[in-house]
Amino acid sequence: MKHSCIDILVGTTKGAFVIIGDSDRASWRVTGPHCGGWPINHVVGDDETGTLWAGGGGDWHGAGVWRSEDGGQSWEVTKLTQGQQDEWAANDPDFAELIGWTGEAAPFGDEFSQIWSLHCSGGALYAGTKPARLLVSSDAGQTWETVNGLTDHPSAEEWSPGAAGLVLHTIVSDPDDAQKLWVGISAAGVFASEDGGTTWERRNRLSNAESCDQHDHPAAPRDGQIGHCVHNMVRAPGTKGLLYQQNHHGVWRSSDDGRSWDDISGGLPSTFGFPIHVHPHDPDTIWTIPLNGDSIGRYPPNAAAAVWKSTDGGQSWTACREGLPQTSCFFTVLRQAMAGDCCDPAGVYFGTNSGSVFASTDEGETWTEIARHLPTILSVDTIQRALAIPARRTQTRCGKLDQVILSDYLASRPKSFN
Numbered sequence: 141m142k143h144s145c146i147d148i149l150v151g152t153t154k155g156a157f158v159i160i161g162d163s164d165r166a167s168w169r170v171t172g173p174h175c176g177g178w179p180i181n182h183v184v185g186d187d188e189t190g191t192l193w194a195g196g197g198g199d200w201h202g203a204g205v206w207r208s209e210d211g212g213q214s215w216e217v218t219k220l221t222q223g224q225q226d227e228w229a230a231n232d233p234d235f236a237e238l239i240g241w242t243g244e245a246a247p248f249g250d251e252f253s254q255i256w257s258l259h260c261s262g263g264a265l266y267a268g269t270k271p272a273r274l275l276v277s278s279d280a281g282q283t284w285e286t287v288n289g290l291t292d293h294p295s296a297e298e299w300s301p302g303a304a305g306l307v308l309h310t311i312v313s314d315p316d317d318a319q320k321l322w323v324g325i326s327a328a329g330v331f332a333s334e335d336g337g338t339t340w341e342r343r344n345r346l347s348n349a350e351s352c353d354q355h356d357h358p359a360a361p362r363d364g365q366i367g368h369c370v371h372n373m374v375r376a377p378g379t380k381g382l383l384y385q386q387n388h389h390g391v392w393r394s395s396d397d398g399r400s401w402d403d404i405s406g407g408l409p410s411t412f413g414f415p416i417h418v419h420p421h422d423p424d425t426i427w428t429i430p431l432n433g434d435s436i437g438r439y440p441p442n443a444a445a446a447v448w449k450s451t452d453g454g455q456s457w458t459a460c461r462e463g464l465p466q467t468s469c470f471f472t473v474l475r476q477a478m479a480g481d482c483c484d485p486a487g488v489y490f491g492t493n494s495g496s497v498f499a500s501t502d503e504g505e506t507w508t509e510i511a512r513h514l515p516t517i518l519s520v521d522t523i524q525r526a527l528a529i530p531a532r533r534t535q536t537r538c539g540k541l542d543q544v545i546l547s548d549y550l551a552s553r554p555k556s557f558n
Contacts, residue, residue, distance in 0.1 A: 146481050147211070148489055149183035149192065150497065150511075151519035156180045156194040158212040159511055165487055165501045168510040174215050175206040182476055184258045185523030192523070193281055195255030195267055200224050202246060203255050205267060205281050218281060221253065222246040247284065257476065259311035262318025268308030272299065272325045276337065287337040290323070295342055302326035302369050302388070309475055310373045312383070322383065322398060327359075327369035330385070330398050343398035344368060357411075359388040359434075366392055366401050371414045372475045376423035384454070386416040386428055386475075393454050404454025409441045415478035419503070420486055424453040427460075427488055427504050429473045439470040447490070449504045463507035464498065471496070476519035483524070491517030 148159035148168075155173030162168075180196035192212055197203035202223030208215045222245075229241035236243075257268035267275040267284065274287040299306055310324035319336045322343075329344040344365040359367040369388035376382035381397040389412070390405040405411050410430040419425035427449050432441045440446060445464035448457045471492035481487040488500045495514035498507045 145524070146483070146487065147185070147523045148479075148497065148499075148510075149185055149194075149519075149521045149523060150491055150514065150517055151180035151183045151194060151196065151476070152495075152515040152517050153179050154515035156183050156206070156212070156215075157511075157514060158192075159497060165481075165483070165499070168499070170511050170514070171212060173515075174208070174212055176215075176217070178204070178206070178217075179254075180206075180518065181254060181256045182258045182519045182521070184260065184521050186260055187524055190523070191280065193258050193265065195258045197221070197223065197254045199253055202226060202250075203248075203252055203269065205255055205258070205277075205284075207281050218284075219244075219246050220255070220275075220284060221248045221250055223253075254307075256307045256309045257311050259313065261313035261315075261321070264318070266311050266321075268311055268323065270305050270307040271301075272306045272308040272328065274308060274311070274323060274337065289333065289338045290331060290340050293331065293340050293342070295328070299325065299328035300368070310370070312373055312375045314375065315377075320397070322373065322375070324370040324373045324385065326371065327367075327388070329366070329368040329370055330373065332398050343394075345400045347400040347402045357389050361389070361403075366390070372416050372478075374416055374418045374426075376418050377420055379423045382423050384416050384418055384426055386413050388412065388434065391416065391428055391454060402454075404450075407457040408448055409459075412438070413473075414475040415473055415490065417478045417480050417488060420480060420482040421484075422451075425449070425451045425503070426454065427478070429478065429490065431472060437470065438472045443467065443469045445469045445471070447488070447500075447504050447507070460500075460504045460507070462505065463500075463509075470494075474518055476521075477517050479521045481522045481524050487522075489520050489522065491520045493517060 146161040150157040155177045156175045157172030159168050175194050178196050179198050180194045183194045185192045192208040194206040200223050202221040204217045204219045206215045206217045229236035252269040254270040255267050259266045265277040265281050274290045275284045277284045308325050312322040314320035321333045323331050331340045332343050333340045359369045367389045371386045373385040383394045385392050392401040393404045394401045408430050412433050413430045416428045431438045444466040446459040446461045450457050471494040473490050478490040485503045488504045491497045493516045497511040499510045500507050
């Protein structure tokens with residue numbers, strides 16, 4: 141008998157949280173806050189080992205990556221840059237003792253302030269930073285180095301910051317070829333590498349430049365390119381070269397590894413939004429959450445929440461509203477705050493800046509609020525572990541947790557307080 145255990149990994153302005161689901165995705169409970177209350181921009185996990193990583197930081201803490209090897213019950217941090225607290229501690233022994241400061245030098249000094257994104261690919265762990273650069277670790281996040289091919293790109297001096305700064309917020313890879321990578325930088329656009337990060341090509345070309353001449357928005361396509369303020373990007377499964385992105389100005393599709401992009405925003409109530417998610421098995425099914433505009437509130441149009449779904453690669457769209465607030469809804473869903481699982485039917489999850497997490501276990505048709513009153517949610521991701529339970533004994537293996545009875549495993553996790 142086979143079961144699945146889904147954990148929803150949530151990054152917030154006040155630490156990381158893990159929302160633990162049962163095998164039916166019908167009951168959920170919240171653990172946290174983890175990671176010392178740091179601002180956490182992104183949390184990811186390895187399905188095979190159960191290892192979790194959380195990236196974040198800021199001016200006070202400096203940048204760092206936290207790691208847990210026990211499903212989120214304990215964490216340790218690898219500091220990458222120094223923050224204001226390090227300066228305070230260096231000049232105040234009492235404060236240094238209070239926070240357990242050791243004076244160990246940060247490997248990147250003060251070169252960047254935050255980790256904004258994390259991604260596992262081909263045995264490597266990647267991290268995107270603010271200001272934008274790409275880091276890579278070959279030892280599960282214990283040590284890091286800069287991917288200089290991107291940092292030294294000839295266009296780097298032209299990169300302009302978005303409203304949140306110059307951030308590398310999205311990292312995508314080809315599961316069949318770890319040498320192929322894509323990153324999204326706001327507001328410099330999409331960059332791709334086919335040699336594991338040694339060289340990079342900027343890929344923001346419109347497939348039909350004439351069709352976008354009418355746009356006058358500052359972030360709109362122009363000069364033969366889509367707007368450079370890419371908000372989020374995903375790669376479709378089981379395909380060669382199919383990518384989707386939610387841009388500051390529109391939703392876009394590329395069928396050639398990002399070398400050209402088609403506008404698929406027609407039928408949506410707005411060209412503005414942050415996240416996009418693709419079905420784990422169907423490359424033509426995608427979800428996004430349009431907001432009413434970048435300068436008029438950034439909340440759902442008409443203050444009625446909807447996840448918009450397409451099953452034909454963006455040729456048509458349907459609003460999925462059941463279970464979502466339809467009056468006085470003013471939340472925002474940020475760029476990394478939407479994800480899914482690989483179950484059948486596929487689950488889809490998103491978090492709001494008002495601290496709620498919504499879940500759908502029927503591919504977006506209906507929704508349930510499974511957590512509320514969390515801090516501002518910056519990211520949502522999932523980790524899925526297969527649990528095999530023999531008929532005569534209910535012992536199993538879940539990641540690195542050997543021979544744990546499923547019910548005992550779930551009961552042993554920290555109690556919910558939602």
